[in-house]
Amino acid sequence: MNDNSDFNQLDALLAQPAVIADRGFSERVKQRMSKSNTARRNVFLITGFCWLALVLIAASPQAIYADFSTLALSLDISSLYPSVLNQFQSLSSSAQQLPYPTLAAALLSLAAVASMVVRA
Amino acid sequence: MISESALILRALARHDNDAFSALVRMHQGKIRAYLVRLCRSYDLADDIAQETFLTAFRKLQSYKGEGNFSGWLFRIAHNCFLQHIRKTKRRIEITEQFGTQQELQTEQYDSLSTEQMDLEQALTQLNPDETATITLCHSYGYSHQEVSDILDMPLGSVKSNISRGKVKLQKILTKPNGLEKAS
Numbered sequence: 542m543n544d545n546s547d548f549n550q551l552d553a554l555l556a557q558p559a560v561i562a563d564r565g566f567s568e569r570v571k572q573r574m575s576k577s578n579t580a581r582r583n584v585f586l587i588t589g590f591c592w593l594a595l596v597l598i599a600a601s602p603q604a605i606y607a608d609f610s611t612l613a614l615s616l617d618i619s620s621l622y623p624s625v626l627n628q629f630q631s632l633s634s635s636a637q638q639l640p641y642p643t644l645a646a647a648l649l650s651l652a653a654v655a656s657m658v659v660r661a
Numbered sequence: 662m663i664s665e666s667a668l669i670l671r672a673l674a675r676h677d678n679d680a681f682s683a684l685v686r687m688h689q690g691k692i693r694a695y696l697v698r699l700c701r702s703y704d705l706a707d708d709i710a711q712e713t714f715l716t717a718f719r720k721l722q723s724y725k726g727e728g729n730f731s732g733w734l735f736r737i738a739h740n741c742f743l744q745h746i747r748k749t750k751r752r753i754e755i756t757e758q759f760g761t762q763q764e765l766q767t768e769q770y771d772s773l774s775t776e777q778m779d780l781e782q783a784l785t786q787l788n789p790d791e792t793a794t795i796t797l798c799h800s801y802g803y804s805h806q807e808v809s810d811i812l813d814m815p816l817g818s819v820k821s822n823i824s825r826g827k828v829k830l831q832k833i834l835t836k837p838n839g840l841e842k843a844s
Contacts, residue, residue, distance in 0.1 A: 551831055558800035559770045559777045560690035561697065566707065567686045570714045574678050577715060 592652040665730060673721055681721070685714050688731055690771065691801060692738050698784050698792050699742050703769055709745055713738040728807070735797060736811045742789075783833040791826030794819050799827075 663671075663680075665687065671680035692713060696706035716737050717724075724733050765781055767773050773781075784792050790812075797808045798819075805823075809816045 548827065548831065551827060551834065552799060554776055554780050555795065555799035556802075557774075557777065558691070558796070559694055559773050559781060561693040561769055562771045563686060563689060564769075566689050566693065566710070567682055570685050570689075570711055571678060571682045573711060573715055574681065574718055577719070578676075578678070 588652070588655065591655075592649070595648045595652050669721075669724070669726075669730060672718075673724075681714075681718050684730070688734055689714070691731065692734055694770075695735065695793075695796055695801075696738055696742060697769075698781070698796055699739075699789050701785055703766055705745075709741050710738065712741045712745075716741065728810070731801070732803065732807060732811055735801075735803075736813075739793065739812055779834060780830075783830050786833055787826050787829055790814070790818070791822045791829070794822040795826045795830070798823055 663683065665684065668680045668684050668687075671677045672684065689710065693706055693710045696709050696713075697703055700706045700709065713734065717734055720737075724730070765778055767778065770777075784795075787795070793812055794808055794814075797803045797811060798805065803811065805816060805819050808814070809819045812819070814822075
């Protein structure tokens, strides 16, 4: 048999590919898309709440110090406690020197970056 | 009927599920048939196809309209297939297992002639690179360069895979007992 004509027949056959029937496939994908949209919405909702919480905390650096101190006291890190306390104290004193709008802006920027990372 | 580009724009601008679902309906037949040829399993191909469309939905913003949309989908599908193989680390097992175990399920297709059935069976005897290049080039009409872009494979390899695969197919289809190995 002629090779060229064989290859022509093969090409003709290959040019008519079999197509798989849908049979509910598109619907399944649509359902999964909706689920992923819901998850996405939830992530943004949580990010929004975190953002709000950060703004509230930024309004009071003293409260951060108090919270951290309480947390440190509740944990059993007695050996690390002096150095941790020193760090908290230095954090507290530097926060007191920092103007509130600057601190709030810094935290909001951090939240915005986190939000962008989540979106990516 | 709304055109493909209009649906893409709608899905992009409004993150419209319905518009994207219409795109899924438009392309699922080809993508799944392509993946069945690669995976040699209908269930696995369905899972990878779902992953393909979900990835496409998530990354639709990155589709810049360069090249055609189905080419972009084939690229994602192929990457999902490779990712699955890497994840399971069972490339050889999958190839061997499904190459010998898969039964052609005619009810899965819209319509299938005897010649097409023979071709689908014969394709199971090629390696995934040969199957992918031949399918994209000869069944879906992409140029060698486009196939090279979709599969991220050098142009020379695309050409050699196609010619080697076609010679194999020719032998399988013309041999009287050529398909026995696949069935």
